[in-house]
Amino acid sequence: MIPNVRHQVAETLSAATVGSLTIVEDGHSAVFGNPDDGGPHVVLTVLSEQFWVRLMLVQDLGFAEAFMAGEISVSSLVDFIRFYIYNRATLDAASSSPVVSSLMYLASTRFGNSILNTASNISAHYDLGNEMFEMFLDSTMTYSCAIWDGPDDTLDAAQVRKLDMLIDKAHLRPTDYVLDLGCGWGSLAMRAVERTGCRVLGITLSTEQKEIAERRIAQAGMADRISIMLIDYRKLDPAEHCFDRIISLEMVEHVGFEYLPVYFEQCHRLLHPQHGVMVLQASTMNEERYAEYKHSVDFINKHIFPGGHCPSVSALVAAATQGSRGMLMLESAANFPDHYARTLRVWRERFLAGYDKVLATVAPKNPQLILQERELVSAGSNSIDEHDDAASTRSSATSASSTTCVEVLDKPKAATASYDDVFRRKW
Template identity: 40%
Template sequence: MLPEVWAMGSAAERIANLLGRLLGEELPFRLRAWDGSETGPPGPGVLVVRNRDALRRMLFRPGELGLARAWVAGDLDAEGDLYELLHRLSGLLWEREAQPSKRAALQAVPGLLALAGPQLPPPPPPEEIRRRTGRRHTLRRDREAISHHYDVGNRFYELVLGPSMVYSCAYWGGEARTLEQAQAAKLDLICRKLDLREGQRLLDVGCGWGSMVLHAAREYGVRAVGITLSQEQAACARKRVAEAGLADRIEIRVQDYRRTSDGPFDAISSIGMAEHVGDDRYREYAARLLALLRPGGRLLNHQIARRPDPDDEPYELNAFIDAYVFPDGELAPVGRTVALLEQAGFEVRDLESLREHYALTLREWVRNLEENWPQAVSLTTEGRARVWRLYMAASAVAFERAQIGINQVLAVRATGDGGSGLPLRTRAWLQEAGPDPSE
């Protein structure tokens, strides 16, 4: 029989009591249930449980996947300040030293069942990746994963990313005060770190919609090859290259990095691509890029990193990200990335963290999506638009709370006599950056 307090009160009070008992503390945010009842401390954000299906989804698929399905379907929503709500949820669910005990979880089940009712949950909402077969990070499976994320219509991405069509962390400060300026500053920073010169060959691995190769060819006079696994990205990139009059200096290919063999290149950029590689394949990735560089050539690897697990537990894919956003995506601590690059033969010469820059970038993307919400929904589906809003806002909070980071690693393929081609003052590229208004 349920303790009496669990069965009393409004739907919101009963949900809050159950969750409070499960988590061992009172909820630090406002909650509204399907009957209009509310409970919890006042705040700028409210978690809305729109119907009993939200509870059914969480009961039958506990953890992040059940929560994600409820959000994508619209059974679970947020009103007011989404970021503040996510900050409070993050501190409650992902930064607690003590996770709910099995006993507490089992005690909560009868109360949740009583609230949810006897029906089974509805089918998972669309856009979820299911029934994947075979090993992760094979050529076929990587191609399918990239297609799921990127082949959803270039116009949708343009609404979110803005005219720059750059899908990675921007570089704020100095004269960069808008998203477009900050993305241009990031591309130029990478070009300076790679010390690009006229006539050199650049390979951009995971070139997206072609922004990096366009900037490098137009501003630095290089000959560039951009590779992607997305047919829609390649089509858009080729169109942009032709419109810029740079088709004689830029080639866009639909090609896996494991199938690229026409080196040597003077420089390689990999911007937001290595998260798709996978831990088991990372040394192969690094070795392949090393082989494609001439001696003395440089690699700029721009990659999201997770914090290392203090107990060295095996890495688990985030259920929401894996099912709805980046299938098979994997994050590694930056120390492991550096170690694998060096094991492959690279000499790592510089590492720069841009964690706060990515939080600012994501907030701009969320703003773009929210300001163009009806059009975004019409270009894809409401479910996918909801996935993107939650994914980007939650990622911004994760960067702000230092749960994840983003790093640019500059590495070189040394010459036979150990030469690196780098100046004695390695960070010479910073001399060309404008003053930071925060200083």
Template identity: 30%
Template sequence: MKNMTDHFIVSFLQRFDDHPFDVTFHGETHHIGNGNPVFIVNLKEEIDSSKLLTSTSLALGEAYMKGDLEIEGDLFHALDHFLGQMDKFSTDRTRLKKLIFSSQSKKNQEKEVTYHYDMGNDFYSLWLDETMSYSCGYFKAETDTLYEAQCNKVERILQKLYLKEDMTLLDIGCGWGYLLIRAAKEYGVKGVGITLSREQKKRFEERIEAEGLGDKVSVELMDYRDLKDQGKTFDRIVSVGMLEHVGRENYELFVKNAEAVLKPGGLMLLHYISALREYPGDPWIKKYIFPGGMIPSLREMIHLFSEHQFYTLDVESLRRHYCKTLLHWERNFRDHLPEIEAKMGKEFTRMWHLYLSGCAATFHNGIIDLHQILVTKGVNNELPLTRWY
């Protein structure tokens, strides 16, 4: 076992010494950190030094996708130890400017959203639960299934919105529609969902027809920027996992459009992946998973709401719930690896496995968070004095 090496990649990895691990390369094993290794990195090919220094995330992510880098043991376990040290990653923002700061025009953002969500409903059906919920669940009990956690999450959101029969509810970024369908069936509201994904719209419309809710629920292909021009208003607004696609330059535009269609005193719940500070995003995630994705900080959204006379009623972190949700998805994904690989290819399959495991690790380490913010447009003195939900 050696600690000294002429290989740049091994020398580079020595900076990540918070947790001990081994690196095997060209028949040699190199130990990093102190103590027994908690995981092993098997390198089959040298990784270009300039790529590592330009973006550690891209260089290591692409090496894993191609099979040039293998992790011995549980992928989440290894990433959980490694990704807690992302402050040691190298990122040349000047060289990566076009990737990190992509255009936030309507046309480009529609292209970025459909890239991720129009992969095919059959693909997502393999590893999501029956509700087709692609966002953080809510685990009331340690033993809750993924399906139960997603049902819990939707019910918690609907309770926070203090819904009453015949209220109107707008879902910005409605996904496959489970939330609006449940709101219509359980609370008797009239719901409208908007999405940029044709695949999601198609499945949502099938669900509406199957449930016989054509007079209660509808879905439209629409950009949030067009809301203010529709001439409609709503008693309640919800947006789950959509703000991450808006981009920092457009957060205020998003709030303004919500403000334009929410009735005075109306409630809005924003459920989104958040960050402790303002950060432009991870290059690998932006290139391969969520083009244009940007994670807002909690403080900037609270600030924007207050600037537009939205009163904050409640803020809740579901960070650990999202880690559990992602581990459920990762397990389901792993259970269908042969089928996914046959359908999407080996490199794609490795890429998505890395994405699901890596995201679980970043939530576990607090690199990213998940917040629900509940606000009212102006003052609302009609709500219960306590957290009614």
């Protein structure tokens, strides 16, 4: 079986045209791609035959897991990921396999975001320990794409700018009751109250986030304006809560493909029937790759965000229409791919700078946070940033996988409000 896998890998890699990959095993080597090209050149050394089995079964995820298991070594993870990105279109076409696709679909169901699974999926990432997140986030503890303004901008200023952008898009008023859907450590809720004096309910499934958020809110003297609940969004009762505004800041990525219509249905039911507005910021997958991606399992949604799913923009719009039966209408949308690349680069720099200091605290509670996983995450974020810069000069480079999309959805205005009232009563 192993020789056959090697042959299949060689056939696939023969399609590479940008940069080069040299595979070394038992003193023998093979070069793929173009060694004379100016693109990335990387050496991969196979240390165990188990690597070929993983690669056959789960492809790029197999590479990541083989690296963490010490079955391979690479001269540069960043260059390896860049090599894959630059050649992705030809490599994916050459390696398409119904067997692999079936395995990916079956594996993806393991992390489904039912009410029973979602709490454990969220806890697996956000309850790793607040010390780890404090290591690389800004002082507001905002864990989402920042909005930058110039080369000298700071992470703190860029995150506050992003929070203000969402608040402005929602047109928050002092009288508004706002749902912060996936409130994190409370930064959006606190900024909204600071600027407008509105009331906010923040919901999360992370016990550690709730603890820190409530402490920060109390210290800021905002406990009378902000409440935090440990609850799944599907369990909020519309009979008890009617929100003027809903802001979802990179929370929809935890919903899962099959639950996107349910998510928007619940948001519609929770919004005020006449003047409700929803603002959503999300990491999105490009349209070209979405059909393949939506039932797959990769390193991010297995090891970093269990059950995670980055929808495409069209999938978000379709789910909002389906879930609300046409009653949530898209008012505006904006895209910020360059800003996420820079955010990831800054997080990576801060993460690596503070890693050794926090490891003693985090590792005993989370043994999976090992050196290899740290290198994979940091290399991936760095390569996304470098790829974004290179895409404008390399015609062979495809668009980055994830970008940031901000959408504003609102209810029909007074002319159709009576229909909406009837529609809601039928539910």
